[in-house]
Amino acid sequence: MRVSDTADLWWKNAVLYCLDVETYMDWDDDGTGDFPGLVQRLDHLVDLGVTCLWLMPFYPTAERDDGYDITDFYGVDPRLGTHGDVVELIRTAHDRGLRVIVDLVVNHTSDQHPWFKESRKSTDNPYRDWYVWRSDTPPDTSDQVVFPDQEDSIWELDEKTGEYYLHQFYKTQPDLNVTNPLVRDEIAKIVGFWTQLGIDGFRMDAVPFLLDTSGNGDGEAARLPDPHGYLRDIRAFLDRRTNGGILLGEVNLPFEQQLEFYGGADGDELTMQFDFIGMQATYLSLARGDAGPLATALQGRPATAPDSQWATFVRNHDELTLDKLTEPERQEVFAAFGPESEMQIYDRGLIRRLPPMLGGDPRRVRMVYSLLFSLPGTPTLFYGEEIGMGEQLSVGSRLAVRTPMQWTSGTNGGFSRAKAAKLPGPVVTGGYAPEFVNVADQRKDPDSLLSFFRLLISRRKECPELGWGSFEVLEQPHAAVLAHLCSWDDGALVALHNLGPEPVVVPVDLDGCGAEHLLADLLVEGTTAVDAQGRAELALEGYGYRWLRVVAPGTRRLL
Ligand code: NOJ
Numbered sequence: 001m002r003v004s005d006t007a008d009l010w011w012k013n014a015v016l017y018c019l020d021v022e023t024y025m026d027w028d029d030d031g032t033g034d035f036p037g038l039v040q041r042l043d044h045l046v047d048l049g050v051t052c053l054w055l056m057p058f059y060p061t062a063e064r065d066d067g068y069d070i071t072d073f074y075g076v077d078p079r080l081g082t083h084g085d086v087v088e089l090i091r092t093a094h095d096r097g098l099r100v101i102v103d104l105v106v107n108h109t110s111d112q113h114p115w116f117k118e119s120r121k122s123t124d125n126p127y128r129d130w131y132v133w134r135s136d137t138p139p140d141t142s143d144q145v146v147f148p149d150q151e152d153s154i155w156e157l158d159e160k161t162g163e164y165y166l167h168q169f170y171k172t173q174p175d176l177n178v179t180n181p182l183v184r185d186e187i188a189k190i191v192g193f194w195t196q197l198g199i200d201g202f203r204m205d206a207v208p209f210l211l212d213t214s215g216n217g218d219g220e221a222a223r224l225p226d227p228h229g230y231l232r233d234i235r236a237f238l239d240r241r242t243n244g245g246i247l248l249g250e251v252n253l254p255f256e257q258q259l260e261f262y263g264g265a266d267g268d269e270l271t272m273q274f275d276f277i278g279m280q281a282t283y284l285s286l287a288r289g290d291a292g293p294l295a296t297a298l299q300g301r302p303a304t305a306p307d308s309q310w311a312t313f314v315r316n317h318d319e320l321t322l323d324k325l326t327e328p329e330r331q332e333v334f335a336a337f338g339p340e341s342e343m344q345i346y347d348r349g350l351i352r353r354l355p356p357m358l359g360g361d362p363r364r365v366r367m368v369y370s371l372l373f374s375l376p377g378t379p380t381l382f383y384g385e386e387i388g389m390g391e392q393l394s395v396g397s398r399l400a401v402r403t404p405m406q407w408t409s410g411t412n413g414g415f416s417r418a419k420a421a422k423l424p425g426p427v428v429t430g431g432y433a434p435e436f437v438n439v440a441d442q443r444k445d446p447d448s449l450l451s452f453f454r455l456l457i458s459r460r461k462e463c464p465e466l467g468w469g470s471f472e473v474l475e476q477p478h479a480a481v482l483a484h485l486c487s488w489d490d491g492a493l494v495a496l497h498n499l500g501p502e503p504v505v506v507p508v509d510l511d512g513c514g515a516e517h518l519l520a521d522l523l524v525e526g527t528t529a530v531d532a533q534g535r536a537e538l539a540l541e542g543y544g545y546r547w548l549r550v551v552a553p554g555t556r557r558l559l
Helices: 035-040 042-048 083-095 112-121 181-195 208-212 229-240 253-261 276-288 291-302 327-337 362-374 439-443 449-462 464-468
Strands: 014-018 050-056 101-104 155-158 165-166 201-204 247-248 271-275 309-312 378-382 469-472 481-488 491-498 504-509 518-521 527-529 535-540 547-550
Touching: 035 042, 035 083, 035 491, 042 449, 083 101, 101 181, 181 229, 201 229, 208 229, 229 253, 253 271, 276 291, 276 327, 276 362, 291 469, 291 481, 309 535, 362 449, 362 481, 362 491, 362 547, 439 449, 464 481, 464 491, 481 504, 491 504, 491 535, 527 535, 535 547
Parallel strands: 014 050, 014 378, 050 101, 101 201, 201 247, 247 271, 271 309, 309 378
Antiparallel strands: 155 165, 469 481, 481 491, 491 547, 504 535, 518 527, 518 547
16 A cells, blocks of 8 residues: 555545535624634644535525525625635645635526526527526426425526526526536636635536536437536546546436446546435434445445545435435334424435434444444535534524534534624524533543544544445344445455444454454454454444454554
């Protein structure tokens, strides 16, 4: 193994951290989080150990989709700061060894974007073809809408010209027309603009929707002839403009289709993709106390090109979607983790955070994060997970998990000194309120969840075999246990996770190992002997977890 490789392909063993500037830290006391506030909190992130920030949209917006409805792709929402503040953030983050990626939301614009305002003026407006219009009555598309609580069609009649425009998301988010070369040029300019300011890549929103040009009509001529060729072009452009910039794509599709978005064996499209399948299988496994669904999902992940990578997660900023489970499976997860209708959304997801779903049981919460950090792929955190924040169900939408970050036990959780009414949303109340869950208290407590995250992240960084290596589920007799082995060159790591409440002893069989090997615990002190046949017996508490390095004779790795 060449440790230097891990620097070139930095995303393969990174730890990503997603945050919204608006809800992270308010430095000018106007109630809205801002870039100067985020800069003040970078050292929390360095201390935590994450290596790359993903900033949710911070552009000027009409605020109909929490910033995902953009009115100027080149601007900065004035409530959050200026271009100068963004540059200061990037500069300071880089000084601390943190990379920064930003959301690239070019499937659609806000309906308040000047391009759309022009486009809807007349059928011969120069911007008409920047969006997707049809003059005939659209068919029933109610089964295609993403937000069924608000929309019943992906086409909206625009009174002025009597034609319909395409909107895969809310009707306030008209889809851009990427068959138009002027739109493609503009998207390249947007990519070029932010990379020129020094960012390290993009989280790319809604990629399959961006590439799907079927809304342009039935004729092949109307569509983008080679959608994946277009994605390759964006990647090639980013590669030319940056030194190792990444495209992390949102592609919630079955694994085999995701492979196409990596560019298959060539790996020349998206650099990374979220593993939605593994995430959903994790919740099914947790609900059942049976590692089987997760093991099946992990074994079903197709091999990617060596430089491509999966982004793993247990929570993101959207609904916790369970859309890839079968209906009975989804109902099992709902019953276990979100039985009340106010906890569910769109008939497919939950608006809760992990700790409340697990009844606040610290053993289970830690076990799940240990699992996340031990799986192959790059772990991706959503702000507040490191302290075990809960959700605010009374918000009643995806925003329930986008509440202000909880820094202290003081007013507004230390997020802002403004009046509560001026904040972007309520601070969490109840058992997960800042009084009980905050950074300041946990920083000083070696037994806190925050301290546990620091440990996990530092061990994770020492184990590049997790991000780079081969993955194997180890056979063992306990259904509740996931035992897996990640190996890469001279490194191998065994991880054990008990999804059930009963203590167990797990026999493992390690091919190629013998009595000269040793298993060294990485999360606690301790070693376990391996016998001449490569077998070892490992005890696990209920909801227990262990990471064990396979120590070969003469190794020079530090233990
Ligand atoms: C996916 C984003 O994650 C979500 O928050 C947003 O509403 C839609 N794309 C539309 O941009």
